[in-house]
Amino acid sequence: MALTRERKEMLVRQFAEMAARSSALIFTENQGLTVAEMTQVRRRVREAEGAYHVVKNTLLRLALAQAGLPIPDELLRGPTAVSFCLGEVPPVAKALVEATKELERLQIKGGILEGRVMDPEGIRALADLPTREVLMAQVLGGIQGPARQVAGVVAGGIRQILNLLQARIEQLETA
Numbered sequence: 001m002a003l004t005r006e007r008k009e010m011l012v013r014q015f016a017e018m019a020a021r022s023s024a025l026i027f028t029e030n031q032g033l034t035v036a037e038m039t040q041v042r043r044r045v046r047e048a049e050g051a052y053h054v055v056k057n058t059l060l061r062l063a064l065a066q067a068g069l070p071i072p073d074e075l076l077r078g079p080t081a082v083s084f085c086l087g088e089v090p091p092v093a094k095a096l097v098e099a100t101k102e103l104e105r106l107q108i109k110g111g112i113l114e115g116r117v118m119d120p121e122g123i124r125a126l127a128d129l130p131t132r133e134v135l136m137a138q139v140l141g142g143i144q145g146p147a148r149q150v151a152g153v154v155a156g157g158i159r160q161i162l163n164l165l166q167a168r169i170e171q172l173e174t175a
Helices: 005-021 035-047 057-067 089-102 120-128 132-174
Strands: 024-029 050-054 081-085 107-113 116-118
Touching: 005 057, 005 081, 024 089, 035 050, 035 089, 050 089, 081 089, 089 107, 089 120, 107 120, 116 120
Parallel strands: none
Antiparallel strands: 024 081, 024 107, 050 081, 107 116
16 A cells, blocks of 8 residues: 555654654664564563664655754665664664574664664663663762761771770779
């Protein structure tokens, strides 16, 4: 069924808005996937706070131009699906990378992050990043370690002074 011009314009606007709101876009090739497999990929991406859409390359080019993003011609060849990362990027990348391990026909083409085009290896590297909560915990742990050591040194010095004063008090009491 052919899309009407109005429908195409509406899709381009929707995809441009989603692209502008997204922290990253990840492009995949999905040729040969069954409906059940596509549903599985969509569910995984949705759970990771993303959206997964099969888009005509010409409409996606127009949407990227409207959103002010680069148009990666090398990624827009053949059947293309795009994941919009509406939350954090690593969980969406991880969902797609895990899906490619299970579904041979699903392949990551690359993506756009902060206005830069990324290759598939860059997307896989994003998938290996820990979540924001884990990163925050690691930073806090890095800060707390030295602070705890300083507190231990200060407390040790105070204990030594108190022990010295207590010994002097005992010495004066016996004298």
